[in-house]
Amino acid sequence: MARKAQHSKEELRAMALAAAREIVAAEGAAGLSTRKVASRMGYAAGTLYLVFRNLDDLVLQLNAATLEALDAHLAEALARLPADAGPRRRLLALAHAYYLFAREHFHLWSLVFEHHLPEGETMPESLAARVRALLGRVEAELSHLGAGADLAARVLWSGVHGIAVLALTDNLAATGPVDAPALVDSLVNRYLDGFAAAGRNQS
Amino acid sequence: MARKAQHSKEELRAMALAAAREIVAAEGAAGLSTRKVASRMGYAAGTLYLVFRNLDDLVLQLNAATLEALDAHLAEALARLPADAGPRRRLLALAHAYYLFAREHFHLWSLVFEHHLPEGETMPESLAARVRALLGRVEAELSHLGAGADLAARVLWSGVHGIAVLALTDNLAATGPVDAPALVDSLVNRYLDGFAAAGRNQS
DNA sequence: TGACTTTATGAACACTGTTCACTAATCTTT
């Protein structure tokens, strides 16, 4: 052994992710650079490459952490609900919590969906697992629908995500003021109503 | 006057947008650079600044063109429908056409939503007008709902957009194979069912 | 002390967006 490490690799990793998180939160994805992350840690840029394959790798790990925080945020929202709250109420809570998280952590949340991995490469399992966990939360609240719950979960998840994207990137604001929570309510309530109606017709 | 222009400013603008479109379509937003656009036109990079304020400005104009192409694509889809097709059928056609366009022109379509304008700046009217035109198409098919048509239009538009985003960026694929058109069908049909049911209860 | 190992550096490379002094080609005027 030689040159006692100031920080273990695990510490370096955590410091880099924390620095990157602060930068993205404050300046957006465009403000992120290896030199800026490194200098915030008190290291040279080259040091990052001892811990990450490249900047893409760092972003992927930051995104996994963001999804973990989102998951915790959703769990809290559910915990605040009365114990006897029904599925619809719980789904609405999840949907609104999702939108609030996206708004509060806009840049970090954007990075998750705007970071395209290089052609052909596949999402690392660490990230995929986090996505599954989130979707699982929605599926759990829809299990009473029986067959079709997984489809409904994906529709609602995507729908709420779409509302957040368009509302927060001003792509809807061009058409007048947007009340995103009202859109979320309408989506969840009408979709669930429709699902119930369709079910009655079939049976 | 001196040094007869090889191309008028309008021609330069069109050439630059065409070059940028090809680059983005082939390599994605990350592959776009002023030098690459210029060299494809047979000009130096500096020339672009005679026609565009900066690269952001070029991207904004490219995005306006992309939305124009999307609008034409939607118009075609409606035109292919039988003249007696009802609103639901027309809405489904619009939704599926939107998804297909996003899939076929993935990189160009992504650029529209992933290009955040600098903090505080507002979307140029040329783009805003195109967004309004697209949303107007959906609203037109929902006018039979009376009050709440504009809300429903935003919900459906956002929802279909969200499905396209998550399906095409593999953020849902992590949870197993995704049949995006089936998600679109479910969203539009159940939401309209639910809207009809809610309307009955109120009256 | 000398040999060995590992940590971290910082210079180098090829690239980026953007600016601007300048050239070369054309038009206008003499």
Add this chain to the structure above:
DNA sequence: AAAGATTAGTGAACAGTGTTCATAAAGTCA
């Protein structure tokens, strides 16, 4: 035809980017 005016377009420069890698510094062991 010659001289002067005008401008389209250039290309070098600047500050920044991600990434690599020889090298220096600092520690351990014999």
